Amino acid sequence: MSSVLYDTPGPRAKRRNVLFSVVFFVLLLLLLWWVWQTMDDKNQLTWALWKPFTESQAWTTYLLPGLADTLKAAALAMVIALPLGGLFGIARLSDHRWVRVPAGAVVEFFRSIPVLLLMLFANEFYARYTGVSTEERPLYAVVTGLVLYNASVLAEIVRAGILSLPKGQSEAAMAVGLRKGQTMTNVLLPQAVTAMLPAIVSQLVVIVKDTALGGVMIGFTELLNTRSTLAAVYANVIPSFIVVAVIYIVLNFILTSFAGWLEKRLRRSKRSTGVVLGKEDVEELNAAEIRGSFGTGAGGGI
Numbered sequence: 028m029s030s031v032l033y034d035t036p037g038p039r040a041k042r043r044n045v046l047f048s049v050v051f052f053v054l055l056l057l058l059l060w061w062v063w064q065t066m067d068d069k070n071q072l073t074w075a076l077w078k079p080f081t082e083s084q085a086w087t088t089y090l091l092p093g094l095a096d097t098l099k100a101a102a103l104a105m106v107i108a109l110p111l112g113g114l115f116g117i118a119r120l121s122d123h124r125w126v127r128v129p130a131g132a133v134v135e136f137f138r139s140i141p142v143l144l145l146m147l148f149a150n151e152f153y154a155r156y157t158g159v160s161t162e163e164r165p166l167y168a169v170v171t172g173l174v175l176y177n178a179s180v181l182a183e184i185v186r187a188g189i190l191s192l193p194k195g196q197s198e199a200a201m202a203v204g205l206r207k208g209q210t211m212t213n214v215l216l217p218q219a220v221t222a223m224l225p226a227i228v229s230q231l232v233v234i235v236k237d238t239a240l241g242g243v244m245i246g247f248t249e250l251l252n253t254r255s256t257l258a259a260v261y262a263n264v265i266p267s268f269i270v271v272a273v274i275y276i277v278l279n280f281i282l283t284s285f286a287g288w289l290e291k292r293l294r295r296s297k298r299s300t301g302v303v304l305g306k307e308d309v310e311e312l313n314a315a316e317i318r319g320s321f322g323t324g325a326g327g328g329i
Contacts, residue, residue, distance in 0.1 A: 066265070069265075071265045071266065076261070076262075076263040076265075076266045077263070077266050079257070079261045079263065080266070080270055085257055085261070088257075089253045089254070089256055089257040089260075090250065090253060090254070090257065090270070090271075090274070092248070092253060093242075093248060093249055093250040093251070093252060093253030093254065094250050094274065096166070096238075096247065096248050096249045096250075097235070097238045097239075097249040097250045098278075099166070100166060100169045100170055100173070100238045100241070100247070100249065101173075101234050101235045101238055103170045104169075104170050104173035104174050104177065104234050104238075105231055105234055107170070107174045107178070108173065108174045108177040108178040108181055108234070109181060109227075111174065111178040111181075111182075112177070112178040112179070112180070112181025112182045112184070112185060113181070113182070113185050114182075115130050115133065115134050115178065115179070115182035115185075116181065116182040116183065116184070116185025116186040116189070117185065117186075117189075117211060118130035119131050119134065119182065119186050120186060120189060120190075120211075122207070130182075133179070134179045134182045134183065135179075136179075137175045137176055137178070137179040138176070138179040138180055138183070140175075140176070141176075142172050142173065142176040142177075142237055142240065143172070143240045143244060145171070145172035145175050145176055146168050146169055146171070146172030146173075146240060146241055146244065146245060147168075147172075147244060147245065148172075149167065149168040149171035149172050149175075150164060150165065150168035150245045153167050153168060153171075165241055165245050165246050165247035165248070166247060168241065168245055168247070169238060169240075169241035169245070169247050169249075172240075172241070173234055173237060173238070177230055177233065177234055180230055181227065181230055184223055184226045184227055184230065185219075185223060187223075187226075188219040188220075188222050188223035188226075189211075189215050189216070189219045191219070191222055192215055192218055192219055192222075196214055196215060196218065197210050197214065197215060199214075200213075200214045200215075220293060221290060221293045221294060224286060224289065224290045224293070225286070225290070227286075228282065228283055228286035231282060231286075232279045232282060232283065235275070235278055235279060235282070236275065236279075238250075239251040239252075250271055250274065250275075251271060254267045254268070254270075254271045
Protein backbone atom coordinates (compact mmCIF):
# COMPACT_ATOMS: atom_id res chain seq x y z
CA MET A 28 0.00 0.00 0.00
CA SER A 29 1.27 3.46 -0.91
CA SER A 30 0.32 6.96 0.11
CA VAL A 31 1.18 10.45 -1.00
CA LEU A 32 4.05 10.69 1.48
CA TYR A 33 5.22 7.08 1.64
CA ASP A 34 5.72 4.21 -0.82
CA THR A 35 5.85 0.67 0.48
CA PRO A 36 9.39 -0.66 -0.18
CA GLY A 37 9.75 -3.41 -2.74
CA PRO A 38 11.81 -6.61 -2.40
CA ARG A 39 15.10 -4.92 -3.28
CA ALA A 40 14.48 -2.00 -0.91
CA LYS A 41 13.57 -4.43 1.89
CA ARG A 42 16.78 -6.42 1.39
CA ARG A 43 18.78 -3.19 1.33
CA ASN A 44 17.15 -1.99 4.56
CA VAL A 45 17.87 -5.31 6.26
CA LEU A 46 21.49 -5.16 5.12
CA PHE A 47 21.92 -1.60 6.40
CA SER A 48 20.35 -2.56 9.74
CA VAL A 49 22.67 -5.54 10.17
CA VAL A 50 25.75 -3.45 9.28
CA PHE A 51 24.68 -0.72 11.72
CA PHE A 52 24.19 -3.12 14.63
CA VAL A 53 27.49 -4.87 13.90
CA LEU A 54 29.32 -1.53 13.92
CA LEU A 55 27.52 -0.53 17.10
CA LEU A 56 28.53 -3.76 18.83
CA LEU A 57 32.13 -3.28 17.70
CA LEU A 58 32.12 0.26 19.09
CA LEU A 59 30.71 -0.90 22.43
CA TRP A 60 33.27 -3.71 22.58
CA TRP A 61 36.09 -1.24 21.86
CA VAL A 62 34.88 1.12 24.60
CA TRP A 63 34.59 -1.78 27.05
CA GLN A 64 38.08 -3.05 26.24
CA THR A 65 39.61 0.41 26.47
CA MET A 66 38.04 1.03 29.88
CA ASP A 67 39.15 -2.39 31.05
CA ASP A 68 42.72 -1.74 29.92
CA LYS A 69 42.71 1.55 31.85
CA ASN A 70 41.32 -0.21 34.97
CA GLN A 71 38.12 1.84 34.86
CA LEU A 72 35.91 -1.22 35.37
CA THR A 73 37.33 -2.25 38.73
CA TRP A 74 34.70 -2.65 41.42
CA ALA A 75 36.41 -0.17 43.76
CA LEU A 76 35.60 2.70 41.37
CA TRP A 77 31.92 1.78 41.03
CA LYS A 78 31.25 0.68 44.59
CA PRO A 79 30.56 4.23 45.93
CA PHE A 80 27.45 4.44 43.73
CA THR A 81 25.99 1.44 45.53
CA GLU A 82 26.30 3.19 48.89
CA SER A 83 24.03 5.91 50.21
CA GLN A 84 26.75 8.39 51.14
CA ALA A 85 27.72 9.19 47.55
CA TRP A 86 24.08 9.92 46.72
CA THR A 87 22.92 11.76 49.83
CA THR A 88 26.09 13.85 50.18
CA TYR A 89 26.88 14.67 46.54
CA LEU A 90 24.62 13.53 43.73
CA LEU A 91 21.11 14.06 45.13
CA PRO A 92 21.79 17.60 46.47
CA GLY A 93 23.35 18.50 43.13
CA LEU A 94 20.38 17.02 41.28
CA ALA A 95 18.01 18.99 43.50
CA ASP A 96 19.79 22.27 42.66
CA THR A 97 19.77 21.38 38.96
CA LEU A 98 16.02 20.74 39.01
CA LYS A 99 15.41 23.87 41.09
CA ALA A 100 17.28 26.14 38.67
CA ALA A 101 15.74 24.49 35.61
CA ALA A 102 12.21 24.65 37.04
CA LEU A 103 12.53 28.33 37.94
CA ALA A 104 13.93 29.14 34.51
CA MET A 105 11.13 27.24 32.76
CA VAL A 106 8.37 28.83 34.82
CA ILE A 107 9.68 32.34 34.07
CA ALA A 108 10.92 31.84 30.50
CA LEU A 109 7.79 30.18 29.09
CA PRO A 110 5.30 33.01 29.74
CA LEU A 111 7.93 35.65 29.05
CA GLY A 112 8.81 34.05 25.73
CA GLY A 113 5.13 33.78 24.83
CA LEU A 114 4.60 37.44 25.66
CA PHE A 115 7.51 38.63 23.51
CA GLY A 116 6.55 36.26 20.70
CA ILE A 117 3.05 37.73 20.57
CA ALA A 118 4.44 41.25 20.92
CA ARG A 119 6.56 40.71 17.81
CA LEU A 120 3.34 40.13 15.85
CA SER A 121 1.69 43.32 17.07
CA ASP A 122 0.28 45.81 14.56
CA HIS A 123 1.70 48.64 16.67
CA ARG A 124 5.24 49.54 15.68
CA TRP A 125 6.05 50.89 19.15
CA VAL A 126 5.35 47.38 20.55
CA ARG A 127 6.74 45.27 17.72
CA VAL A 128 10.12 46.99 17.27
CA PRO A 129 11.26 47.09 20.94
CA ALA A 130 10.13 43.48 21.43
CA GLY A 131 12.09 42.41 18.37
CA ALA A 132 15.17 44.30 19.53
CA VAL A 133 15.09 42.65 22.97
CA VAL A 134 14.62 39.18 21.50
CA GLU A 135 17.39 39.54 18.92
CA PHE A 136 19.78 41.04 21.47
CA PHE A 137 19.52 38.29 24.08
CA ARG A 138 19.30 35.54 21.45
CA SER A 139 22.65 36.66 20.06
CA ILE A 140 24.55 36.49 23.37
CA PRO A 141 25.88 33.13 24.66
CA VAL A 142 24.02 31.95 27.73
CA LEU A 143 27.30 31.55 29.63
CA LEU A 144 28.12 35.22 29.11
CA LEU A 145 24.67 36.15 30.41
CA MET A 146 25.28 34.06 33.54
CA LEU A 147 28.65 35.70 34.16
CA PHE A 148 27.22 39.17 33.67
CA ALA A 149 24.28 38.43 35.98
CA ASN A 150 26.65 37.09 38.63
CA GLU A 151 28.73 40.27 38.54
CA PHE A 152 25.61 42.43 38.57
CA TYR A 153 24.18 40.71 41.64
CA ALA A 154 27.57 40.89 43.37
CA ARG A 155 28.05 44.63 42.76
CA TYR A 156 24.60 46.21 42.79
CA THR A 157 22.31 44.01 44.89
CA GLY A 158 22.18 42.58 48.36
CA VAL A 159 21.97 38.97 47.26
CA SER A 160 24.02 36.74 49.54
CA THR A 161 27.07 34.89 48.30
CA GLU A 162 25.33 31.54 48.79
CA GLU A 163 22.27 32.50 46.75
CA ARG A 164 24.05 34.51 44.05
CA PRO A 165 25.05 31.54 41.80
CA LEU A 166 21.44 30.33 41.67
CA TYR A 167 20.17 33.82 40.82
CA ALA A 168 22.82 34.23 38.13
CA VAL A 169 22.11 30.85 36.52
CA VAL A 170 18.35 31.38 36.47
CA THR A 171 18.74 34.92 35.11
CA GLY A 172 21.02 33.81 32.29
CA LEU A 173 18.77 30.88 31.38
CA VAL A 174 15.64 33.06 31.41
CA LEU A 175 17.07 35.85 29.27
CA TYR A 176 18.43 33.53 26.60
CA ASN A 177 15.71 30.88 26.49
CA ALA A 178 12.84 33.37 26.68
CA SER A 179 14.17 35.01 23.52
CA VAL A 180 14.43 31.64 21.77
CA LEU A 181 10.95 30.63 22.93
CA ALA A 182 9.63 33.95 21.64
CA GLU A 183 10.81 33.01 18.15
CA ILE A 184 9.25 29.56 18.51
CA VAL A 185 5.91 31.12 19.47
CA ARG A 186 6.06 33.63 16.64
CA ALA A 187 6.93 30.95 14.08
CA GLY A 188 4.19 28.66 15.39
CA ILE A 189 1.52 31.32 15.04
CA LEU A 190 2.73 32.38 11.59
CA SER A 191 2.62 28.74 10.44
CA LEU A 192 -1.17 28.66 10.79
CA PRO A 193 -3.27 29.24 7.67
CA LYS A 194 -4.10 32.88 7.15
CA GLY A 195 -7.76 31.94 6.83
CA GLN A 196 -7.91 31.22 10.57
CA SER A 197 -7.42 34.85 11.55
CA GLU A 198 -9.55 36.07 8.65
CA ALA A 199 -12.44 33.84 9.74
CA ALA A 200 -12.13 35.09 13.31
CA MET A 201 -12.24 38.70 12.15
CA ALA A 202 -15.22 37.89 9.94
CA VAL A 203 -17.28 36.85 12.98
CA GLY A 204 -16.34 40.06 14.80
CA LEU A 205 -13.49 39.01 17.06
CA ARG A 206 -10.89 41.59 17.97
CA LYS A 207 -7.20 40.80 17.39
CA GLY A 208 -6.60 40.02 21.04
CA GLN A 209 -9.54 37.62 21.09
CA THR A 210 -8.37 36.05 17.83
CA MET A 211 -4.92 35.47 19.29
CA THR A 212 -6.06 33.97 22.61
CA ASN A 213 -9.14 32.05 21.44
CA VAL A 214 -8.23 30.96 17.90
CA LEU A 215 -4.53 31.15 17.01
CA LEU A 216 -2.72 30.20 20.22
CA PRO A 217 -4.77 27.07 21.00
CA GLN A 218 -4.13 25.81 17.47
CA ALA A 219 -0.43 26.68 17.48
CA VAL A 220 0.32 24.91 20.76
CA THR A 221 0.44 21.45 19.18
CA ALA A 222 2.72 22.63 16.37
CA MET A 223 5.04 24.44 18.79
CA LEU A 224 5.23 21.70 21.42
CA PRO A 225 8.17 19.66 20.00
CA ALA A 226 10.33 22.77 19.60
CA ILE A 227 9.37 24.03 23.07
CA VAL A 228 10.27 20.69 24.65
CA SER A 229 13.63 20.71 22.87
CA GLN A 230 14.35 24.10 24.37
CA LEU A 231 13.31 22.92 27.84
CA VAL A 232 15.80 20.07 27.52
CA VAL A 233 18.45 22.68 26.68
CA ILE A 234 17.56 24.54 29.88
CA VAL A 235 18.14 21.42 31.98
CA LYS A 236 21.53 20.79 30.39
CA ASP A 237 22.68 24.42 30.46
CA THR A 238 22.45 24.54 34.26
CA ALA A 239 25.82 22.75 34.16
CA LEU A 240 27.42 25.92 32.79
CA GLY A 241 26.78 27.66 36.07
CA GLY A 242 28.52 24.89 37.97
CA VAL A 243 31.61 25.09 35.79
CA MET A 244 32.06 28.87 35.72
CA ILE A 245 30.41 30.48 38.77
CA GLY A 246 30.42 27.70 41.35
CA PHE A 247 26.73 26.80 41.27
CA THR A 248 26.37 23.50 43.16
CA GLU A 249 24.45 21.63 40.46
CA LEU A 250 24.83 17.99 39.48
CA LEU A 251 28.01 18.29 37.41
CA ASN A 252 29.68 20.46 40.04
CA THR A 253 28.97 18.01 42.86
CA ARG A 254 30.21 15.21 40.59
CA SER A 255 33.66 16.80 40.52
CA THR A 256 33.74 16.87 44.31
CA LEU A 257 32.64 13.23 44.46
CA ALA A 258 35.29 12.23 41.91
CA ALA A 259 37.97 13.99 43.97
CA VAL A 260 36.93 12.08 47.09
CA TYR A 261 36.58 8.63 45.52
CA ALA A 262 39.10 9.03 42.64
CA ASN A 263 36.59 7.74 40.06
CA VAL A 264 36.44 10.44 37.39
CA ILE A 265 35.26 8.33 34.45
CA PRO A 266 32.63 6.32 36.40
CA SER A 267 31.25 9.52 37.93
CA PHE A 268 30.93 11.09 34.49
CA ILE A 269 29.07 8.01 33.23
CA VAL A 270 26.65 7.99 36.17
CA VAL A 271 25.90 11.71 35.83
CA ALA A 272 25.39 11.29 32.07
CA VAL A 273 22.86 8.52 32.74
CA ILE A 274 21.03 10.79 35.20
CA TYR A 275 20.80 13.55 32.58
CA ILE A 276 19.55 11.04 30.00
CA VAL A 277 16.83 9.83 32.38
CA LEU A 278 15.77 13.39 33.20
CA ASN A 279 15.47 14.40 29.58
CA PHE A 280 13.73 11.14 28.68
CA ILE A 281 11.09 11.79 31.32
CA LEU A 282 10.61 15.33 30.04
CA THR A 283 10.27 14.30 26.39
CA SER A 284 8.00 11.37 27.29
CA PHE A 285 5.67 13.68 29.18
CA ALA A 286 5.67 16.09 26.25
CA GLY A 287 4.87 13.25 23.84
CA TRP A 288 1.96 12.16 26.03
CA LEU A 289 0.71 15.75 26.23
CA GLU A 290 0.98 16.22 22.46
CA LYS A 291 -1.05 13.06 21.81
CA ARG A 292 -3.66 14.21 24.29
CA LEU A 293 -3.92 17.59 22.58
CA ARG A 294 -4.23 15.96 19.17
CA ARG A 295 -6.96 13.61 20.40
CA SER A 296 -8.91 16.55 21.76
CA LYS A 297 -9.22 17.86 18.16
CA ARG A 298 -8.96 21.46 19.30
CA SER A 299 -6.24 22.51 16.87
CA THR A 300 -5.47 22.36 13.21
CA GLY A 301 -2.52 20.15 14.06
CA VAL A 302 -4.82 17.19 14.82
CA VAL A 303 -3.95 14.04 12.91
CA LEU A 304 -6.95 11.79 12.34
CA GLY A 305 -6.40 8.06 12.60
CA LYS A 306 -7.96 5.39 10.43
CA GLU A 307 -10.82 4.86 12.88
CA ASP A 308 -11.59 8.59 12.93
CA VAL A 309 -11.72 8.77 9.13
CA GLU A 310 -14.00 5.73 8.90
CA GLU A 311 -16.28 7.19 11.55
CA LEU A 312 -16.51 10.52 9.73
CA ASN A 313 -17.18 8.78 6.40
CA ALA A 314 -19.90 6.63 7.94
CA ALA A 315 -21.54 9.68 9.47
CA GLU A 316 -21.42 11.49 6.14
CA ILE A 317 -23.01 8.52 4.35
CA ARG A 318 -25.76 8.25 6.95
CA GLY A 319 -26.40 11.95 6.66
CA SER A 320 -26.64 11.69 2.87
CA PHE A 321 -29.13 8.83 3.02
CA GLY A 322 -31.14 10.63 5.65
CA THR A 323 -31.36 13.74 3.53
CA GLY A 324 -32.41 11.76 0.50
CA ALA A 325 -35.10 9.90 2.39
CA GLY A 326 -36.40 13.08 3.90
CA GLY A 327 -36.52 14.70 0.50
CA GLY A 328 -38.55 11.77 -0.86
CA ILE A 329 -41.15 12.08 1.84
